[in-house]
Amino acid sequence: MIYNILLCGVGGQGILLAAKIISKAAELAGYEVTAKETHGMAQRGGSVMAQIKFGEKVHSPLILEGSADVLASLEHIEAIRCAHYLKPDGLAVVAKQAVIPVTVSCGNAKYPQDVEARLNKLFPKLKYCDCVTKALELGNVRLANTILIGMLSNALPLPMECWRGAIEASVKPSTVEANLMAFNYGKQI
Amino acid sequence: MRKLYSGNEAIARGAFEGGVTAAFGYPGTPSTEILENLVQYSKHGVYCEWSPNEKVALEAAAGASIAGARTITTMKLVGLNVAADPLMTLSYIGVVGGMVVVVADDPGQDSSQTEQDTRHYARLAKVPVLEPANAEEARDFVIKGFELSEKYGCPVILRTTTCVSHSRSLVEEREPRERNVTAFKSNVQQFVPLPIWGRKLRVKVEERMVAQAAEACSSPMNQVIENGSELGIISHGVTAAHCIELFPEASILKIGFGWPFPDELFKSFAAKVKRLVVIEEGDPILEEHIKSLGIACEGKGLVPRCGELTPAKLYAIKQQLYPEQALPALPAVAEEAVDLPARPPMLCAGCPHRGLFLALTKFDVIVSGDIGCYSLGVFPPLNRTDTILCMGAGFTIAHGMQKAGEQKKVVGIVGDSTFFHSGITGLLDVVYNKGNSTLIVVDNRITAMTGHQEHPGTGTTLMGDATKSASIETIARACGMERIRVCNPYNQAETIAIIKEELEADEPSLIISRAPCPLHVKKPMGAPRVIDEERCVNCKLCLRCGCPAIEVNTNGRPRINATACIGCGLCDQLCKLNCITAE
Numbered sequence: 001m002i003y004n005i006l007l008c009g010v011g012g013q014g015i016l017l018a019a020k021i022i023s024k025a026a027e028l029a030g031y032e033v034t035a036k037e038t039h040g041m042a043q044r045g046g047s048v049m050a051q052i053k054f055g056e057k058v059h060s061p062l063i064l065e066g067s068a069d070v071l072a073s074l075e076h077i078e079a080i081r082c083a084h085y086l087k088p089d090g091l092a093v094v095a096k097q098a099v100i101p102v103t104v105s106c107g108n109a110k111y112p113q114d115v116e117a118r119l120n121k122l123f124p125k126l127k128y129c130d131c132v133t134k135a136l137e138l139g140n141v142r143l144a145n146t147i148l149i150g151m152l153s154n155a156l157p158l159p160m161e162c163w164r165g166a167i168e169a170s171v172k173p174s175t176v177e178a179n180l181m182a183f184n185y186g187k188q189i
Numbered sequence: 190m191r192k193l194y195s196g197n198e199a200i201a202r203g204a205f206e207g208g209v210t211a212a213f214g215y216p217g218t219p220s221t222e223i224l225e226n227l228v229q230y231s232k233h234g235v236y237c238e239w240s241p242n243e244k245v246a247l248e249a250a251a252g253a254s255i256a257g258a259r260t261i262t263t264m265k266l267v268g269l270n271v272a273a274d275p276l277m278t279l280s281y282i283g284v285v286g287g288m289v290v291v292v293a294d295d296p297g298q299d300s301s302q303t304e305q306d307t308r309h310y311a312r313l314a315k316v317p318v319l320e321p322a323n324a325e326e327a328r329d330f331v332i333k334g335f336e337l338s339e340k341y342g343c344p345v346i347l348r349t350t351t352c353v354s355h356s357r358s359l360v361e362e363r364e365p366r367e368r369n370v371t372a373f374k375s376n377v378q379q380f381v382p383l384p385i386w387g388r389k390l391r392v393k394v395e396e397r398m399v400a401q402a403a404e405a406c407s408s409p410m411n412q413v414i415e416n417g418s419e420l421g422i423i424s425h426g427v428t429a430a431h432c433i434e435l436f437p438e439a440s441i442l443k444i445g446f447g448w449p450f451p452d453e454l455f456k457s458f459a460a461k462v463k464r465l466v467v468i469e470e471g472d473p474i475l476e477e478h479i480k481s482l483g484i485a486c487e488g489k490g491l492v493p494r495c496g497e498l499t500p501a502k503l504y505a506i507k508q509q510l511y512p513e514q515a516l517p518a519l520p521a522v523a524e525e526a527v528d529l530p531a532r533p534p535m536l537c538a539g540c541p542h543r544g545l546f547l548a549l550t551k552f553d554v555i556v557s558g559d560i561g562c563y564s565l566g567v568f569p570p571l572n573r574t575d576t577i578l579c580m581g582a583g584f585t586i587a588h589g590m591q592k593a594g595e596q597k598k599v600v601g602i603v604g605d606s607t608f609f610h611s612g613i614t615g616l617l618d619v620v621y622n623k624g625n626s627t628l629i630v631v632d633n634r635i636t637a638m639t640g641h642q643e644h645p646g647t648g649t650t651l652m653g654d655a656t657k658s659a660s661i662e663t664i665a666r667a668c669g670m671e672r673i674r675v676c677n678p679y680n681q682a683e684t685i686a687i688i689k690e691e692l693e694a695d696e697p698s699l700i701i702s703r704a705p706c707p708l709h710v711k712k713p714m715g716a717p718r719v720i721d722e723e724r725c726v727n728c729k730l731c732l733r734c735g736c737p738a739i740e741v742n743t744n745g746r747p748r749i750n751a752t753a754c755i756g757c758g759l760c761d762q763l764c765k766l767n768c769i770t771a772e
Contacts, residue, residue: 060500062500064435109531
């Protein structure tokens with residue numbers, strides 16, 4: 001059994017750190033892990049993706065369309081763009097967050113107004129949360145991604161001590177407590 | 190204990206464990222992180238440098254190797270085009286200390302202008318090519334590369350791809366081998382390939398390849414995964430790893446050391462299976478050779494030539510292989526996603542290149558651009574790049590157009606790192622051959638696109654030491670350039686005035702558009718800007734700079750995102766009503 005997690009969002013949103021935390025948690029749980037990331041040209045404000053797989057044995061770091069157990073999106077229309085990667089019964093975890101592309105600001109394209117309706121139609125299992133506002137309430141906008149990771153954590157067979165270890169290994173020591181609080185908040189959603 | 194390593198981190202680890210003494214490279218996605226990681230081992234005596242370009246890097250690595258040290262050089266696929274000249278001859282004169290040339294290919298062109306298959310270069314240079322499928326193999330193959338290189342006295346290419354370089358998997362760390370550097374021993378008949386000696390070296394290369402092919406046949410870098418005889422797949426690198434997951438019913442020959450061709454291995458594998466398919470990412474190099482051996486196989490008739498061979502493409506091959514099974518279609522992109530706005534990469538909020546391109550929108554000129562963040566000047570709303578060829582060609586394409594009698598004035602642009610890489614010779618050509626192009630160096634004081642690497646102009650080395658900082662102005666002057674201007678691209682009036690004066694000059698001129706990359710400086714330039722909504726008439730002039738911090742609200746009016754804005758002040762200058770101000 002291989003667990004497939006697809007993370008998506010916009011370059012600069014912190015997707016690499018989120019991928020690092022999830023893959024580290026799986027590593028600490030003793031699984032074989034792969035994590036594929038987007039770097040370079042695609043990163044400058046473009047759509048980005050990270051793919052994490054873990055199980056007894058993993059060969060390919062890439063996820064086949066229709067086989068992700070979890071789709072987690074840091075920006076809500078990016079979840080729609082990547083929806084075809086999710087299994088029919090997979091969990092979608094989506095931050096209620098719009099990053100307006102320049103194509104929209106220039107007037108060359110429109111940002112959809114019915115995002116929530118589209119998400120509800122596409123994802124039978126959906127967790128949708130305004131992570132940024134909640135992160136600001138918790139004291140730091142950067143905690144938004146940790147809330148999202150908490151939201152997806154229940155769908156994965158990884159014990160809490162592994163998530164804790166992964167957070168400790170990935171964020172600044174001074175922000176560990178705040179990140180754990182954000183994670184636990186997400187876990188309750 | 191096993192730890193998560195990216196392919197690039199693992200290559201660095203392999204170089205360290207393999208006893209590397211010196212490492213040379215030029216940044217380029219997806220290869221950059223190799224030297225950025227290897228430099229952590231400098232405390233153990235590993236020397237690392239960013240060279241001005243890949244040719245210099247490969248030559249310096251050759252020197253280190255001839256002096257007896259294990260060496261590594263790193264570059265992206267197009268970097269090997271630049272370094273091809275020394276590679277070809279190095280294959281003849283050979284090496285002493287093991288030398289691994291790491292070339293990172295980019296199938297799917299995530300960050301590259303071409304989709305070259307570096308295995309062709311290995312064939313042309315007649316040197317072995319190793320293709321790891323994951324991080325642990327990347328580490329192991331670097332060490333095996335050193336051993337092969339020393340055994341046969343030739344450089345070895347390690348071909349990684351974006352999917353290997355930028356994916357993490359578990360690596361068991363090992364103790365490093367002791368570094369062992371022998372002193373240089375002069376041997377002109379080996380190290381000076383004058384034709385009289387070069388002809389003898391040529392024969393040795395062929396002899397060496399026969400022995401290497403035999404070694405490849407029994408190399409553990411090539412693995413057979415046996416799974417019945419109905420279907421056999423020959424694949425390579427990470428593509429073979431995808432095949433193992435997508436074709437669990439097939440026997441798979443996973444090639445990690447595929448050139449010089451392991452013919453006996455191909456023959457014995459083919460003899461064991463009823464149907465043989467060669468699945469190669471890139472060009473049909475193995476397939477065409479296997480067919481030339483008289484072995485029946487399928488290949489590019491089923492396998493796409495272009496792009497990364499993703500699991501979805503392999504699944505499509507599977508559907509074609511087993512039409513009777515009527516495998517279900519994969520989910521398509523959702524209908525709800527069809528009208529989503531595209532999200533092309535773009536210049537960051539506060540990027541100094543934006544000011545230069547914005548100023549250029551005032552002029553009816555042809556813009557010959559180059560490789561770097563400033564390649565993004567091609568996108569709307571700036572639309573201020575007409576051509577891009579390769580590193581350094583920003584200057585030379587402009588010169589060629591002008592010499593062809595092009596009536597419009599042509600502006601050639603290169604970045605600072607690109608200027609040192611291969612812009613200097615182009616500038617020299619313009620001056621020497623009496624061109625009159627306007628050349629611009631967009632100097633943001635760092636190699637930005639690949640993630641902020643030092644270069645000869647920054648005053649710091651990869652190992653963190655302070656050093657001399659090469660001056661673009663002084664170099665240009667030494668080449669004979671007499672008109673040299675420096676502008677601050679955030680100041681539109683100044684930048685436009687300077688461009689106007691230089692375009693009017695009937696002689697070559699150089700403009701240095703100089704301001705540091707704010708992402709590297711990591712400090713806001715000023716207070717975030719705000720639009721006074723009372724006074725804003727929604728003329729949308731501020732949107733003409735294409736800054737991602739200026740968003741259009743649902744009410745159709747521009748608004749500045751205070752978290753994204755770094756206060757560069759460029760948009761203030763676009764507003765005719767002065768209603769954009771610091772908070």
